[in-house]
Amino acid sequence: MNKQAMAQEAISQIEILIQNLTLDNVDEIESELLTYFRFLKILNELKVSHTNVSETESKDVSADNPSEDKSKDSKIGYVFERRLKGGFLNEKNVYVPENIIRKQGFENGDLISAADIGNDNYYFELVEKASEPKPTNRVQLNYCILSKQDSMLVASEYFDENWEIKHIKYNDAPHAFLITEDAIFKEDLEEGSIVDIAYYSDNVDAFRVIWKHNTDEIKHETPLPSSHYKxxxxxxxxxxxxxxxxxxxxxxxxxxxxxxxxxxxxxxxxxxxxxxxxxxxxxxxxxxxxxxxxxxxxxxxxxxxxxxxxxxxxxxxxxxxxxxxxxxxxxxxxxxxxxx
CATH class of the missing domain: 3.40.50.1370 (Aspartate/ornithine carbamoyltransferase)
Structure with a gap:
């Protein structure tokens, strides 16, 4: 992707962020917008011009290694490894935030580029989609409903794809996730909050609250097919x-x-x-x-x-x-x- 295309992609993401801006997510959107603005400033300062390379240099490069120019222009993709919350590019030792994964649709095993835009921030882009997501023992349960049980905040129910309330089960038995004080504080959780939870299939006690839905997110969910309602x-x-x-x-x-x-x-x-x-x-x-x-x-x-x-x-x-x-x-x- 050339310089102009990268800029246009960033601008498109900024437009999407602004469209999704609500009073509930001002801080989160502001942080992401600042990241994109920093990226655009750095991108603008980059000197990318084929005329900067002399004809002689160009010929020498082509003679020594015909494929070198092509490899420089292509993006380096790193294998994406999904974690309970967020993910990781082990070869580059870079963490991929949960919100980026959701927006870009990254899956376990995808090849992802990570351009350093300063202040420990990165611009992530899909280089190559995995033919099939690599298997993992990670399980994600969406739209869990937080409720109070004996003064504790728990998730024992969730909304299914038809927006009917169902009991959370593990190994066919009812299960309740006990929300930690740390998660309550970090995610600003309360009774009635709707969250996504991820856990390991072989260890349900190792879980994380990975996302808190606000009302606008739920309101703009893709509606069910008309045939469902009929x-x-x-x-x-x-x-x-x-x-x-x-x-x-x-x-x-x-x-x-x-x-x-x-x-x-x-x-x-x-x-x-x-x-x-x-x-x-x-x-x-x-x-x-x-x-x-x-x-x-x-x-x-x-x-x-x-x-x-x-x-x-x-x-x-x-x-x-x-x-x-x-x-x-x-x-x-x-x-x-x-x-x-």
Whole structure:
């Protein structure tokens, strides 16, 4: 990759970072942006020009070793070894951060280049994808739900691919990961946090919390295929009742399926108003005040916003429920349960 192409790739990554910027990840995004800016400054100072090499020198190099010029232009790839959290390029003795692995999609056995951009920071790039990821005894469990048990923070449940809550199991037996005080402090964890956990298949006690999801990350997850919703929730779109007649349901969260939630409520005689995660406090209060009931999808909403909605519901004496999934049938059942 030439100098201009490397610069364009860095700029593309900066654009992606800015698009994903939220109040919850300002510090993390700032750190990564500064790394890319340092890289661009160093790249700009590099003297890369074929005219700097005299014709005589060029001929001498070609005569002595025809392949030398080509090897200089190609990137050196180092074997990437996945660790519980992050990874390592053993041949270069360089650590690859977890966030870089996620953004670049690196897998165990890939060949990765690492350009030193100063201050112990590196610009990583995939040189060659492994034909097949090298086997490892590392197991990753995504979207684990942290809860309190006897004053301790544990992960005993997780969201599966259909956003249904499942019990964590090890060797077919229920298992709970006890979150250490160190992890709680470093990752800013609390009850209700959604995290990814990695452990070794032969030693479940050797585990790490490798990622904490914020509400925007979860909100922008790729939606399930439309066929999934059609097969799983056929009655929601077809069966019509008047159980919610005259009722206005306020849904906080669940942005990806607005049309389906609205259709489900309308098919039961009610009306839906939808508040997204970025709704301001005054607007949220007005929406709660005008609704007949409030349902909050906790997975999509940050804790302060959910608490504020709950406060407004109590203030205006509106019945409310919270959900741990994005299931339409569950949502409809919650709404019907709030009818007095």
């Amino acid at each position: 097969t799983k929730y056929p009655k929601t779109d077809t069966v019509k009742t008047n159980e919610l007649e005259g009722k206005t349901v306020l849904l906080l969260g669940g942005e990806k399926r607005t049309a389906e939630f609205e259709r489900a409520i309308q098919n039961n005689g009610g009306d839906l108003i939808h508040a997204y995660g970025n709704v301001d406090t005054k607007r949220l209060e007005s929406m709660v005040k005008s609704c007949d009931m409030l349902i909050t999808m906790k997975l999509n909403i940050n804790h302060p916003k959910a608490r504020k909605a709950k406060e407004f519901a109590k203030k205006y004496e509106k019945p409310f429920r919270e959900m741990d999934s994005r299931s339409i049938s569950d949502f409809l059942q919650k709404a019907k349960s709030l009818i007095y």
